[in-house]
Amino acid sequence: MKKWLDQQPATLIPPILRTALLVLFVLGAMLTAGILVLRSQVRERTAQLQRLNRLYATLSQCNQAIVRCNNQSELLERICRDVVGAGEIKMIWIGMIDDATRTLTPVAAAGDGIAYLQDLRIALDGDGPTSRGPSGIAISEDRPYWCQDFSTDPATLPWQETGKRFGWQASAALPLHLAGQVIGVMNLYADRPGAFDDAAQSLMHEMAQDIDHALERFRLDQVREQMADTLQESEEKYRELTETINDVIWTLDPVTLRFLYVSPSVERLRGYTPEEIMAEPMDAALTPDSAAKVRALLDAHLVDFEAGRRTPEDHTLTEVEQPRRDGSTVWTEVMTNMVRNRRTGRIEIHGVTRDISERKRAEARIEHLAHFDQLTGLPNRSQLKDRFQFALNLEQRRDGRLATLFIDLDHFKDINDSLGHDIGDRLLIDVAHRLTSILRAGDTLSRLGGDEFILLLPDIDADGAARVASKLLEHVAQPLLIDQHELVVTPSIGIAMYPEDGHDMDTLMRNADAAMYQVKRDSRNGFRFFTREMQAHSVRTLTLANALRTAQERGQLSLMYQPQLCLHTDQVIGAEALLRWHHPQLGMVPPAEFIPIAESTGLIVDIGHWVMCEAAAQASRWRRDGLPPLSIAVNLSAVQFRNPRLSDRVAQVLDEAGLPAEALELELTEATTMEDPQKAVLIIDQLSARGVAMSIDDFGTGHSSLSYLKRFRVGRLKIDRSFVRDITEDAEDKAIVAAIIQLANNLGMTTIAEGVETAGQLDFLREQGCDAAQGYFFSRPLSASDFERYLSATLMR
Numbered sequence: 001m002k003k004w005l006d007q008q009p010a011t012l013i014p015p016i017l018r019t020a021l022l023v024l025f026v027l028g029a030m031l032t033a034g035i036l037v038l039r040s041q042v043r044e045r046t047a048q049l050q051r052l053n054r055l056y057a058t059l060s061q062c063n064q065a066i067v068r069c070n071n072q073s074e075l076l077e078r079i080c081r082d083v084v085g086a087g088e089i090k091m092i093w094i095g096m097i098d099d100a101t102r103t104l105t106p107v108a109a110a111g112d113g114i115a116y117l118q119d120l121r122i123a124l125d126g127d128g129p130t131s132r133g134p135s136g137i138a139i140s141e142d143r144p145y146w147c148q149d150f151s152t153d154p155a156t157l158p159w160q161e162t163g164k165r166f167g168w169q170a171s172a173a174l175p176l177h178l179a180g181q182v183i184g185v186m187n188l189y190a191d192r193p194g195a196f197d198d199a200a201q202s203l204m205h206e207m208a209q210d211i212d213h214a215l216e217r218f219r220l221d222q223v224r225e226q227m228a229d230t231l232q233e234s235e236e237k238y239r240e241l242t243e244t245i246n247d248v249i250w251t252l253d254p255v256t257l258r259f260l261y262v263s264p265s266v267e268r269l270r271g272y273t274p275e276e277i278m279a280e281p282m283d284a285a286l287t288p289d290s291a292a293k294v295r296a297l298l299d300a301h302l303v304d305f306e307a308g309r310r311t312p313e314d315h316t317l318t319e320v321e322q323p324r325r326d327g328s329t330v331w332t333e334v335m336t337n338m339v340r341n342r343r344t345g346r347i348e349i350h351g352v353t354r355d356i357s358e359r360k361r362a363e364a365r366i367e368h369l370a371h372f373d374q375l376t377g378l379p380n381r382s383q384l385k386d387r388f389q390f391a392l393n394l395e396q397r398r399d400g401r402l403a404t405l406f407i408d409l410d411h412f413k414d415i416n417d418s419l420g421h422d423i424g425d426r427l428l429i430d431v432a433h434r435l436t437s438i439l440r441a442g443d444t445l446s447r448l449g450g451d452e453f454i455l456l457l458p459d460i461d462a463d464g465a466a467r468v469a470s471k472l473l474e475h476v477a478q479p480l481l482i483d484q485h486e487l488v489v490t491p492s493i494g495i496a497m498y499p500e501d502g503h504d505m506d507t508l509m510r511n512a513d514a515a516m517y518q519v520k521r522d523s524r525n526g527f528r529f530f531t532r533e534m535q536a537h538s539v540r541t542l543t544l545a546n547a548l549r550t551a552q553e554r555g556q557l558s559l560m561y562q563p564q565l566c567l568h569t570d571q572v573i574g575a576e577a578l579l580r581w582h583h584p585q586l587g588m589v590p591p592a593e594f595i596p597i598a599e600s601t602g603l604i605v606d607i608g609h610w611v612m613c614e615a616a617a618q619a620s621r622w623r624r625d626g627l628p629p630l631s632i633a634v635n636l637s638a639v640q641f642r643n644p645r646l647s648d649r650v651a652q653v654l655d656e657a658g659l660p661a662e663a664l665e666l667e668l669t670e671a672t673t674m675e676d677p678q679k680a681v682l683i684i685d686q687l688s689a690r691g692v693a694m695s696i697d698d699f700g701t702g703h704s705s706l707s708y709l710k711r712f713r714v715g716r717l718k719i720d721r722s723f724v725r726d727i728t729e730d731a732e733d734k735a736i737v738a739a740i741i742q743l744a745n746n747l748g749m750t751t752i753a754e755g756v757e758t759a760g761q762l763d764f765l766r767e768q769g770c771d772a773a774q775g776y777f778f779s780r781p782l783s784a785s786d787f788e789r790y791l792s793a794t795l796m797r
């Protein structure tokens with residue numbers, strides 16, 4: 001311009017104009033340059049604004065995604081798509097930390113270069129270049145890492161090649177959080193260096209925070225879902241439980257006494273549906289008295305609960321008999337506690353009701369078992385004790401009298417043994433009915449066990465007691481028909497009177513027992529009153545009976561052997577085994593005293609068996625030791641004889657001892673065989689069929705029936721000592737002994753005389769043709785070793 005003005009004539013353009021034109025020109029140029037700068041700035045500003053707008057749009061889209069998406073992976077995918085779709089960001093990926101491996105793994109990505117992420121795992125711990133990359137720094141330092149120049153930033157070194165390939169010029173790594181902890185990172189890549197200016201950083205930061213909130217929401221949703229699931233599950237379990245268990249679970253309002261909930265099992269328990277139960281107040285089914293009690297109890301509990309003296313941990317357990325729809329009742333156990341409903345704030349009673357009828361029945365049964373005899377239903381000893389005490393107190397107060405009758409059935413054991421326990425039991429039941437049928441209301445009949453009964457007659461004198469006893473004897477003795485068996489059973493009754501014979505139950509029972517025992521010794525089937533003489537006897541009997549129970553196991557029993565000699569050869573042909581009992585305190589107890597006790601207590605069964613075993617074993621030993629073959633005689637008690645398995649037991653004893661049957665002789669008293677001769681014939685037949693020798697002991701004392709004697713397959717008769725004693729002087733004894741010997745001869749039996757003490761007695765016996773003898777004249781009963789010596793001495797003669 002200046003050049004052009006200089007070429008123009010001054011006339012054409014005067015200097016002033018020239019200056020003005022120059023100024024104008026400069027101003028114009030300046031204006032143009034300003035306009036150009038301004039236009040470039042406007043363009044840049046516009047571009048920046050557009051970028052910001054795109055980022056805002058991205059943020060807004062992200063927020064929409066956050067609202068719409070329901071889970072983490074959907075949200076992250078969507079954010080990645082939206083961010084890249086807005087055009088400002090070339091690539092984005094979001095990685096999550098795997099706590100177990102401490103690596104960062106991509107979970108969502110979009111844009112150019114995502115293929116590179118395929119197997120990407122960034123180790124977070126250690127000093128490797130990857131752990132110190134933008135993601136590693138963002139995570140470890142919990143801050144965004146802005147990389148404005150991707151190609152030169154030392155942190156991006158391992159990925160700069162990749163960045164060049166995909167055109168990444170700048171990047172950002174922003175940590176993501178859950179519950180305040182860094183859980184991942186969002187990586188963004190831009191195609192422009194310095195792309196993440198302040199405005200972009202602020203937006204990205206906001207986006208990361210929004211994502212954090214969304215992740216937190218998902219977590220809470222998840223927790224809520226889990227809680228809902230758990231709640232549903234536990235509700236289902238609770239429902240299942242309440243519907244299937246037999247216990248009834250319920251909730252009650254203690255103020256209105258209305259049930260708020262009752263489980264369905266109530267229908268099984270009481271026959272009413274839960275709805276029916278809930279329709280009525282709780283106390284509707286109770287009696288006014290019980291209802292008042294329940295109400296008072298609840299009120300007291302409520303007061304205590306409000307005052308903090310009662311807590312939900314305080315449970316109350318009560319037993320309640322509840323009505324059922326069918327009119328019956330059911331015993332229940334109710335466990336309750338008071339709680340405050342957290343939702344409503346009201347106090348409730350929570351309860352569990354359990355059916356305990358089975359337990360109640362068992363308790364009642366145990367109670368019954370404890371007081372009543374199971375077979376007959378009569379009171380047992382424990383119940384008798386109570387009634388006795390009551391009756392005694394009464395009689396003491398009114399100065400009255402009371403009778404105790406001890407009733408024992410005669411030969412009941414025989415019935416039991418021969419017909420079986422079932423028949424025996426039924427017999428006891430029938431007898432119990434018979435006895436009861438003639439008693440007054442205040443009398444007590446009790447069964448002690450076995451065939452022993454105690455009858456307690458209050459307010460009665462001796463005459464009255466005797467009348468009752470007679471009536472009982474008569475009544476019980478009537479034949480009984482059990483199955484096809486017609487049975488006659490008689491009782492033996494002993495009577496003790498209060499106050500004469502005792503002031504307490506034990507004494508009166510013991511004395512009545514002693515009197516009963518006397519009846520047994522006499523004739524059975526009768527009654528006797530207790531006397532003072534019986535007392536001494538009964539005490540001794542009781543002592544002996546107790547001591548006898550353990551005599552065998554304590555080695556107090558032993559056998560003595562009394563030689564038996566043949567009167568034709570004068571040789572020892574056998575021995576009678578005689579039982580001895582030596583008690584450390586009582587001394588030698590005579591068999592005549594303890595054998596009856598052993599019989600009446602039943603101990604004779606075991607003791608007699610022991611005697612047989614011992615005697616058979618001794619005889620066997622003698623045979624093995626080369627002694628002449630002797631016969632061993634063993635006394636058999638009537639009780640043993642009645643045992644239906646006697647012949648088997650004898651065979652077993654012989655077997656075990658290895659003794660031939662003919663070496664054993666069983667001595668039965670005449671009285672035993674005559675108790676039931678028909679049966680005796682059978683038993684003797686069984687034994688002799690096994691080859692066992694038999695003899696009848698004490699012959700002449702038991703009124704033998706000759707017709708039966710003929711049928712007894714016994715080998716010899718043993719002449720009782722009482723006839724032998726006076727045989728030399730007493731003509732009658734002489735005649736009896738002679739007759740017995742003759743009778744035996746006629747029946748094909750031999751005879752043995754016992755109790756021979758003198759030569760005169762022996763001479764007479766020899767004259768009469770008696771075959772054998774035993775007695776002090778020859779020898780007293782000897783121990784086994786003395787017997788061996790005695791035998792050797794006789795053999796030497």
Ligand SMILES: Nc1nc2c(ncn2[C@@H]2O[C@H](COP(=O)(O)O[C@H]3[C@@H](O)[C@H](n4cnc5c(=O)[nH]c(N)nc54)O[C@@H]3COP(=O)(O)O)[C@@H](O)[C@H]2O)c(=O)[nH]1
Binds near residue numbers: 579580697757
């Ligand atoms: N069931 C069982 N009864 C048994 C057993 N052991 C013995 N007894 C019976 O006890 C009664 C008494 O017996 P014991 O005191 O042994 O008396 C016997 C002899 O010692 C005695 N005896 C023998 N010789 C004489 C004599 O010359 N004079 C005399 N005064 N007494 C004598 O006689 C008894 C033997 O009697 P018996 O059995 O009838 O032959 C007695 O009834 C025994 O039976 C046993 O194990 N079981």
